[in-house]
Amino acid sequence: MRRSLVALTVACALGGCRAEDVFVGADLDLNRMLEQPRVDPYEPDSLRVPPAGTVPWASEDAPDAAAVRTGRRGGAPVGRIPVSVDAALLATGRARFDVFCAPCHGVAGDGRSVVARHMTLRPPTSLHLDRLRALAPGALYGVVTEGKGLMPAFAVQLTPRERWAVVAYVRALQLARHAPVARLPAPLRSRLEGAP
Numbered sequence: 001m002r003r004s005l006v007a008l009t010v011a012c013a014l015g016g017c018r019a020e021d022v023f024v025g026a027d028l029d030l031n032r033m034l035e036q037p038r039v040d041p042y043e044p045d046s047l048r049v050p051p052a053g054t055v056p057w058a059s060e061d062a063p064d065a066a067a068v069r070t071g072r073r074g075g076a077p078v079g080r081i082p083v084s085v086d087a088a089l090l091a092t093g094r095a096r097f098d099v100f101c102a103p104c105h106g107v108a109g110d111g112r113s114v115v116a117r118h119m120t121l122r123p124p125t126s127l128h129l130d131r132l133r134a135l136a137p138g139a140l141y142g143v144v145t146e147g148k149g150l151m152p153a154f155a156v157q158l159t160p161r162e163r164w165a166v167v168a169y170v171r172a173l174q175l176a177r178h179a180p181v182a183r184l185p186a187p188l189r190s191r192l193e194g195a196p
């Protein structure tokens with residue numbers, strides 16, 4: 001560094017220019033590189049402002065992220081499905097159920113399947129048992145996530161959202177078997193009651 005500086009100074013002297021003109025204000029010990037204007041992570045200026053009306057969904061900062069992931073809140077299984085249940089979620093739930101659950105529990109969830117006939121030691125249960133209808137959604141999610149007895153865990157095959165979709169679809173299957181006629185929409189009810 002110093003040698004090239006001398007060389008440059010000499011070159012300048014020979015060439016007729018003055019060293020002060022070349023090195024005006026230069027900081028040769030490179031301290032200037034340690035202090036540069038910059039914005040540190042999470043300083044207000046570094047954060048992007050989310051568009052107005054943004055609602056966090058299952059992000060690490062969302063208060064319910066843990067419930068979505070674990071199915072538990074404060075140690076207890078959640079009593080409500082913590083993602084919004086709509087037609088799209090139920091469609092996903094049906095698709096995943098038919099692939100991952102129906103081979104053992106049957107397409108209708110009643111435990112009638114070829115696999116069940118051969119799992120004589122501990123057959124897959126009917127999902128329509130009173131005990132399972134009364135199970136909190138978080139507990140159902142726990143069974144899908146961790147498995148139970150001879151039933152495998154599905155944490156690897158299904159994302160949390162897909163597991164909730166399956167839970168919602170199981171609830172729909174249970175409702176389909178157990179909804180009282182009084183809860184049907186009027187046109188369906190009259191069709192049913194008018195049937196011979």
Ligand code: HEC
Binds near residue numbers: 100115140148
């Ligand atoms: C390989 C077969 C198999 C598959 C696939 C399977 N299960 Fe099971 N499942 C079982 C068996 C066997 C049991 C009984 C476990 C026991 O009580 O030891 C069971 C039990 C259950 C129970 C009752 C748990 C309880 O508290 O008694 C639920 C709910 C359930 N399964 C839901 C599902 C859902 C939802 C899926 C799909 C994501 C699924 N199962 C996939 C075999 C299976």
